[in-house]
Structure formats: C-alpha cells, structure tokens
Amino acid sequence: MDIDISTADEYFKTRIGAENWFELDDNQKTSALTTALNKISKLSFIGIKVLPDQETIFPRIFHGKKISMPADVMYGIFEEAYFLVTNSDKSSAEIPDGVQSISLGGASVSFKDTGSVSICKSSMQFLTGWLKTGFSIENNYFREVY
Numbered sequence: 001m002d003i004d005i006s007t008a009d010e011y012f013k014t015r016i017g018a019e020n021w022f023e024l025d026d027n028q029k030t031s032a033l034t035t036a037l038n039k040i041s042k043l044s045f046i047g048i049k050v051l052p053d054q055e056t057i058f059p060r061i062f063h064g065k066k067i068s069m070p071a072d073v074m075y076g077i078f079e080e081a082y083f084l085v086t087n088s089d090k091s092s093a094e095i096p097d098g099v100q101s102i103s104l105g106g107a108s109v110s111f112k113d114t115g116s117v118s119i120c121k122s123s124m125q126f127l128t129g130w131l132k133t134g135f136s137i138e139n140n141y142f143r144e145v146y
Contacts, residue, residue, distance in 0.1 A: 003033055003077055008033060011075060020086055021085075028085060033081045035081070037077050040077055043127065045060060046060070057073070058070070070130060072130060073130055076126035076127040079123040079125075080120055080123040083122065
C-alpha cells in the first residue's frame with residue numbers, strides 16, 4: 001500500500017464526512033499527505049528501520065520479521081492529512097504547555113505525549129498500536145515496551 005493521492009481518495013470515498021477532501025486539487029492533497037507523513041515520521045514506531053539511513057518509517061524489523069507499511073499507519077497518515085487541510089486555521093495556533101486536549105465546536109483534539117509532535121485524535125486511534133510506549137529495565141536487561 002502506498003501513500004499517494006489515489007489510495008487516499010479510495011480511503012476517503014468510504015469515510016463519513018470526508019467530502020471536503022474531494023474539493024482539494026492534487027497539489028493541496030500532495031502537500032497535506034507530505035506534511036502529515038513528515039509529522040508522523042517523527043513519532044517512535046515499534047521495531048527498527050530495515051536500513052539505518054532509510055528515509056521512510058516503514059519497512060521495519062519487529063520481532064525478527066520485516067513489516068511493510070501497515071494499513072493502520074497509512075490510514076493514520078490520511079486522517080492527519082485531512083485534519084491539516086480542514087483545520088489549518090485552528091491547528092496553527094501555539095499550544096500552551098500542559099494542554100492535553102482542545103475543543104472547537106463539535107470537534108476535539110487530544111494530544112498524546114509525543115514530544116513536540118501533536119497528532120489529531122482520529123489519526124492517533126490508528127497509530128497507537130504501532131508506537132512505542134516506553135522502556136523497561138529489569139535485572140540489568142533493557143527492552144522496549146510496546
């Protein structure tokens with residue numbers, strides 16, 4: 001599965017409330033997808049990259065197996081792209097320290113502790129299972145917790 005306009009269009013054809021996506025031209029869609037991918041690439045995903053210098057977040061090695069781009073991660077990128085284009089005027093404001101969620105009318109955005117990267121709630125629902133949750137140090141053994 002690829003992160004491209006045609007795949008995003010197919011996803012949004014089946015998503016309720018995504019009519020605005022189809023009002024965008026290809027340049028706007030490409031910019032939104034690129035920005036969303038760049039933001040999400042800064043998160044700590046499980047496993048390790050196949051090649052240390054690869055620019056993409058997937059493929060990754062996890063428990064000895066090579067994992068290609070999971071559909072959930074791709075859908076999370078699409079959701080973030082849609083959020084960026086439909087909330088660009090609302091999401092660009094600086095978020096004060098300690099704020100965990102923001103409500104704007106009927107929509108709300110919750111922020112997970114992702115460092116300086118804030119990801120919309122609908123995107124995070126797809127990404128959560130693929131992100132590291134921390135580290136455990138037991139009996140001088142250091143491991144990632146998923």
